[in-house]
Amino acid sequence: MLSRVHSGAVIGIESIPILVEVNTGLPGEPRFITVGLPDAAVKESHDRVGSALINNGFLMPKTRTVVNLSPGNLRKEGPIYDLPIALGVIKSTGQANLPKLDDFIIAGELSLSGELLPIAGCVALAMQARRYHRKLILPKISAEAAAFVHDIEIFAVSSLHEVVQFLSREITLPKMNKEITVGRMRHYFDVDFSEVKGQKALRRAVEVAVAGEHNLLMVGTPGSGKSMIAKRIPTIMPTPTLEEFLEILSVYSSCQKVSSIDEVKRPFRAPHHTISDVGLLGGGSYPIPGEISLAHNGVLFLDELPEFRRSTLEVLRQPLEDGTIAISRSAAKVEFPCSFMLIAAMNPCPCGFLGDPKRECFCSPGQIQRYRSKISGPLLDRIDLHVDVRPIDTSELRYRKPAENSDAIRERIIGAREVQKRRKGSNNFTNAKMGQEDLRQYCSLDGTCETLLTSAIDTLALSARAHDRILKVARTIADLEKKEDILEEHLLEAIHYRSLDRKLF
Numbered sequence: 001m002l003s004r005v006h007s008g009a010v011i012g013i014e015s016i017p018i019l020v021e022v023n024t025g026l027p028g029e030p031r032f033i034t035v036g037l038p039d040a041a042v043k044e045s046h047d048r049v050g051s052a053l054i055n056n057g058f059l060m061p062k063t064r065t066v067v068n069l070s071p072g073n074l075r076k077e078g079p080i081y082d083l084p085i086a087l088g089v090i091k092s093t094g095q096a097n098l099p100k101l102d103d104f105i106i107a108g109e110l111s112l113s114g115e116l117l118p119i120a121g122c123v124a125l126a127m128q129a130r131r132y133h134r135k136l137i138l139p140k141i142s143a144e145a146a147a148f149v150h151d152i153e154i155f156a157v158s159s160l161h162e163v164v165q166f167l168s169r170e171i172t173l174p175k176m177n178k179e180i181t182v183g184r185m186r187h188y189f190d191v192d193f194s195e196v197k198g199q200k201a202l203r204r205a206v207e208v209a210v211a212g213e214h215n216l217l218m219v220g221t222p223g224s225g226k227s228m229i230a231k232r233i234p235t236i237m238p239t240p241t242l243e244e245f246l247e248i249l250s251v252y253s254s255c256q257k258v259s260s261i262d263e264v265k266r267p268f269r270a271p272h273h274t275i276s277d278v279g280l281l282g283g284g285s286y287p288i289p290g291e292i293s294l295a296h297n298g299v300l301f302l303d304e305l306p307e308f309r310r311s312t313l314e315v316l317r318q319p320l321e322d323g324t325i326a327i328s329r330s331a332a333k334v335e336f337p338c339s340f341m342l343i344a345a346m347n348p349c350p351c352g353f354l355g356d357p358k359r360e361c362f363c364s365p366g367q368i369q370r371y372r373s374k375i376s377g378p379l380l381d382r383i384d385l386h387v388d389v390r391p392i393d394t395s396e397l398r399y400r401k402p403a404e405n406s407d408a409i410r411e412r413i414i415g416a417r418e419v420q421k422r423r424k425g426s427n428n429f430t431n432a433k434m435g436q437e438d439l440r441q442y443c444s445l446d447g448t449c450e451t452l453l454t455s456a457i458d459t460l461a462l463s464a465r466a467h468d469r470i471l472k473v474a475r476t477i478a479d480l481e482k483k484e485d486i487l488e489e490h491l492l493e494a495i496h497y498r499s500l501d502r503k504l505f
Contacts, residue, residue, distance in 0.1 A: 002023045003021070003089075003101075004101075005085075005087050005088045005106055006018075006084075007106055008080075008125045008128045009077075012254065013123075013251055013289075013336060015128040016128075018069055018074075018081075019069075020067065020068075020069060021066075021068040023066045023067075023092065025093075032060075033066045035069070036074075036076060037069070039078075042069070045085055045110075048109075048111070051113075052111070053090070055114050056159070056161045057161070058089075060089070061092075061093050065089070069081065075286070082110035083106055083160065084107065087106065087164070087167070096167075099167075104136065105132070105137070106136075106138075106163075107137075110160060113159075114159050114160040114161060118142045118256065119142050120256035121253055122138055123149065123249045123254075124250060125138065126148075126154060129149075130150070135153040136155070139158070140158050145249050145253055148242065154176040155176070191232050191235060192232065192235060192405050193409055194406070195403075197396050197397050197399065198392045198396030198397065199225050199390075201390075202218065202225070202389050203404075203409075205387040207409055207412065209341070209385050210233060210237055212384075212476030213430035213432040214473060215342040215432075216383065216387065218230070219346055220348070220389025220390065221354075221356045222353075224389045225392060226303075230301045230343045231268070231270075234267075235406035236406050237266050237298075240265075240297055241427060248267060248296060248297050251337065255288045255289055267298030268299045269301065270301040270302075270303060271300075273307035280312055280315065281319070282334075283327050287327040287329055292338040293325065293337060295340040297339060299341050301343045302344045302345070303345050304347070313374075316379065319338045320342060324339075325338050342383065344383065348368075349368045351363050381465045381469075384469045384472065413480075415480075415482075416479040419479045419482070420476075436468075439471055443472070443486060445491070449488055453470065456470070456495045474491045474493070474494035477493055
């Protein structure tokens with residue numbers, strides 16, 4: 001007897017419909033055969049399904065059984081087909097009546113006891129279910145993340161036995177309550193900007209960077225607070241919108257990094273400088289997201305920037321411009337989102353003490369040049385703000401009054417972001433995303449500012465890309481001060497943030 005169950009194959013952060021066909025009672029030697037380009041994990045489902053069925057009071061067929069995962073030209077990976085296969089066996093052998101099975105998209109990994117385990121790609125499966133107007137059955141934890149998708153009925157189950165009872169109409173299950181889940185979106189931080197001593201100029205630069213979603217490079221001596229401030233940047237970023245949060249969940253769920261909904265917030269990723277190109281960009285024989293995609297809608301922090309391999313840094317150029325990364329492999333071609341704020345930190349020289357008023361630098365000019373040349377001009381060109389971080393004065397370090405906290409800074413940033421959204425009429429628009437037409441429309445300068453910018457470009461020998469980024473940063477500074485036009489002081493501050501171009505190269 002033949003049965004059909006709808007499921008999906010997660011490719012990147014997208015899900016493609018898969019039809020799981022189970023045919024039992026075929027003539028021939030009793031065997032369980034899986035076809036349709038299954039990988040090793042899919043082939044092993046025979047043993048998991050068999051054990052789960054028996055431990056839940058069902059029987060494995062004693063005839064030749066063929067499981068077909070259609071379409072047959074698409075490689076199937078992972079254990080997410082365990083539950084559809086088990087239900088297909090139950091229905092095809094007549095062990096339970098499942099009248100509404102065709103209304104659902106179903107996925108889940110089975111333990112030997114029949115308990116359901118979390119799966120990768122739950123958000124993509126929810127989007128597939130909405131696209132094809134079907135309901136969705138998922139393991140409990142995976143269903144919590146999928147519940148962020150609008151206009152879909154999602155049912156969370158914990159075991160094979162519970163699924164069969166539900167589909168047989170022996171029990172009813174509540175739909176996942178999206179409002180309750182959305183209400184759990186909030187900040188989960190145990191750090192705050194009030195803990196940062198001194199560094200007024202750096203704090204200002206960070207506020208400007210976050211307000212416009214600009215990339216930032218901090219250059220300063222060890223112990224000046226670069227890493228401390230970087231780790232607190234997510235605390236001043238606006239709470240993600242539902243759309244942004246769903247994108248974050250899509251990336252994390254595609255590589256099964258969501259075990260609890262509370263774990264996902266504005267991402268902060270800080271890979272070690274020994275990371276490979278694949279670890280940073282994503283990849284593998286069957287592509288999975290890298291650090292730049294895991295930082296989507298959040299922060300990618302690269303500490304000790306010159307210690308990264310130059311080839312690894314150079315692959316950041318295209319993602320910084322486009323906000324997406326396309327990875328081609330023999331198994332699949334996948335596109336991942338990677339719209340992130342790049343926050344980088346470095347020392348001014350190999351020993352770290354160049355320019356320190358209290359400690360002497362013993363690096364030779366050649367050593368300093370080799371150290372700085374690890375960061376190419378084109379990459380530096382794509383970083384909007386370069387900040388020279390000075391050592392903290394002892395009097396500031398011992399000052400006991402708390403500095404301004406993250407909530408106060410975030411309120412100003414939210415105000416500037418709202419101005420940008422209203423100007424463009426887009427919920428997720430920031431000044432860093434302005435194109436050429438936006439620059440012409442929103443960043444016009446008067447005669448004095450035009451002369452000032454032209455002089456700065458010629459004096460610092462800046463590129464056309466740096467010219468555009470100065471305008472974007474100046475626009476953000478004006479937005480923070482609620483000014484309609486870019487004024488001379490806004491432009492001067494934005495130009496100041498490019499002064500490291502000459503120092504480094």
